[in-house]
Amino acid sequence: MSREQNISKAIENIDTKSVILEIKDLRKSFGSNHVLNGFNLKLYEGENLVIMGKSGSGKSVMIKCLVGLLQADSGSIKIMGQEINTINQKDLNILRTEIGFLFQGSALYDSMTVRENLEFPLRRHKTRFKDATNMDELVTEALESVGLLHAIDLMPAELSGGMKRRIALARTLILKPKIILYDEPTSGLDPITSKEIIELMRSIQKKYKTSSLIITHDVDCARVVSERIILLVDGINYVEGTYSELSTSTDAQVKAFFK
Amino acid sequence: MSGSNGFKSFFIEIGELTLFAKRFFKELFSRPFEGKELLRQCYNIGNRSILLVAVTGFIIGLVITLQTRPTLEGFGAESWMPSMVSLSIIREIGPVIIALTFAGRIASGIGAELGSMRVTEQIDAMEVSGTNPFKFLVVTRIVAATLMLPLLVLLGDAIALSGSYLIENVKGEVSFVLYFNKVFKVLEFSDLIPATIKTFFFGFAIALVGCFKGYHCEKGTVGVGAAANSAVVFSSMLLFVIDFVAVFVTDIFFEL
Numbered sequence: 001m002s003r004e005q006n007i008s009k010a011i012e013n014i015d016t017k018s019v020i021l022e023i024k025d026l027r028k029s030f031g032s033n034h035v036l037n038g039f040n041l042k043l044y045e046g047e048n049l050v051i052m053g054k055s056g057s058g059k060s061v062m063i064k065c066l067v068g069l070l071q072a073d074s075g076s077i078k079i080m081g082q083e084i085n086t087i088n089q090k091d092l093n094i095l096r097t098e099i100g101f102l103f104q105g106s107a108l109y110d111s112m113t114v115r116e117n118l119e120f121p122l123r124r125h126k127t128r129f130k131d132a133t134n135m136d137e138l139v140t141e142a143l144e145s146v147g148l149l150h151a152i153d154l155m156p157a158e159l160s161g162g163m164k165r166r167i168a169l170a171r172t173l174i175l176k177p178k179i180i181l182y183d184e185p186t187s188g189l190d191p192i193t194s195k196e197i198i199e200l201m202r203s204i205q206k207k208y209k210t211s212s213l214i215i216t217h218d219v220d221c222a223r224v225v226s227e228r229i230i231l232l233v234d235g236i237n238y239v240e241g242t243y244s245e246l247s248t249s250t251d252a253q254v255k256a257f258f259k
Numbered sequence: 260m261s262g263s264n265g266f267k268s269f270f271i272e273i274g275e276l277t278l279f280a281k282r283f284f285k286e287l288f289s290r291p292f293e294g295k296e297l298l299r300q301c302y303n304i305g306n307r308s309i310l311l312v313a314v315t316g317f318i319i320g321l322v323i324t325l326q327t328r329p330t331l332e333g334f335g336a337e338s339w340m341p342s343m344v345s346l347s348i349i350r351e352i353g354p355v356i357i358a359l360t361f362a363g364r365i366a367s368g369i370g371a372e373l374g375s376m377r378v379t380e381q382i383d384a385m386e387v388s389g390t391n392p393f394k395f396l397v398v399t400r401i402v403a404a405t406l407m408l409p410l411l412v413l414l415g416d417a418i419a420l421s422g423s424y425l426i427e428n429v430k431g432e433v434s435f436v437l438y439f440n441k442v443f444k445v446l447e448f449s450d451l452i453p454a455t456i457k458t459f460f461f462g463f464a465i466a467l468v469g470c471f472k473g474y475h476c477e478k479g480t481v482g483v484g485a486a487a488n489s490a491v492v493f494s495s496m497l498l499f500v501i502d503f504v505a506v507f508v509t510d511i512f513f514e515l
């Protein structure tokens with residue numbers, strides 16, 4: 001079965017799957033700058049959804065609202081049935097363990113080794129991972145899944161950009177999240193490393209059966225990983241469809257993006 | 260116009276700093292307690308400053324004694340040297356100068372460290388992993404600095420008195436026992452205790468300002484530099500205000 005057929009089948013299955021993340025009429029402004037103007041989306045279980053848009057279109061603001069790093073002005077964000085805008089801090093922290101977030105700049109803790117970076121979220125949630133042996137196993141498993149077990153005792157400063165991104169991905173995986181949010185996963189990387197990261201994202205999705213929301217303006221990344229794409233223009237959904245639908249669109253804005 | 264804006268932004272910053280301090284006290288007594296990280300910060304902050312404090316203290320002792328000796332000699336009062344030097348070092352010069360060097364070292368360090376963590380999204384990453392970054396990064400650093408500075412000041416005072424003794428021994432052939440007998444004869448707990456208590460406030464203020472500037476750092480790497488710089492300037496200024504209040508209060512209770 002070709003990749004296109006696989007995607008079509010995945011989209012058919014979407015309707016039968018449950019919604020794991022839903023955004024309704026999300027609005028966010030910074031002073032007079034209206035960044036999000038009523039954005040909507042649904043992410044289904046096991047789906048890879050890509051959000052594309054130009055710089056400043058509100059992609060990063062939207063993803064930060066999702067994890068409570070920014071407070072939306074209005075609208076609703078439901079993750080696994082829980083409303084983010086009204087949830088208390090304690091419940092939000094518990095919910096955050098179900099969401100992995102890969103930051104654009106990797107955001108590894110500079111003062112900690114790779115091992116300590118990966119252990120950090122585990123130590124914060126000791127009740128889930130009481131056993132120290134279990135912790136070692138989880139760190140090893142996460143590093144093996146990104147192919148960097150040999151870097152376990154290195155400091156972030158000793159790693160290349162691509163290695164940092166992979167370690168950050170391992171840290172994202174360590175709590176076995178149900179949803180992974182990727183903020184520009186390939187930005188600042190050379191084409192070869194970008195391809196490696198994209199492949200890694202696909203293999204992780206296969207292995208861990210996660211739902212992924214990927215923010216990118218890398219068309220290659222969108223082509224390879226997406227089952228569905230939403231194009232965000234001026235803080236609102238402009239168009240939605242599969243890669244092949246959007247890449248053959250006659251709309252000038254869409255064409256400009258996929259050129 | 261720009262003057263009034265500067266004035267306004269200064270008071271806004273004071274208000275924000277007060278809210279930051281309020282949040283610190285709220286988080287300080289709530290669980291979970293970051294004991295391990297607190298010990299690590301105590302070691303980092305204390306250990307990183309020992310050499311600086313030792314050198315500063317030694318030079319303070321040397322310089323004060325060298326500068327004051329000719330004047331006292333003019334009155335034939337050089338035997339008062341240990342009393343005068345010890346009182347000025349223990350009561351005022353030791354705590355203030357050591358706190359100022361500590362501010363230069365620690366406030367800028369904390370400001371730059373937290374600032375770079377902010378601009379590289381490390382603080383956001385902590386928050387997203389379900390950790391309270393304020394508790395882990397800010398509370399531990401402020402408590403560590405509050406506990407470590409008094410110890411460092413006591414150490415610096417002792418080294419300053421040793422430096423002063425060295426000059427007295429070389430210039431006036433005063434023995435170690437005689438020198439320190441005179442020092443301890445004049446010193447009272449009413450000299451040492453208020454001076455030590457105020458160093459807790461100095462340590463608190465230095466780390467509070469460093470953390471505040473770093474935690475709210477903006478505008479990329481330029482912002483990190485600005486956070487480190489303004490942390491030192493603001494905390495140094497705050498030290499003098501605290502010192503004035505401390506001396507004022509001490510005067511009321513101990514009649515200096």
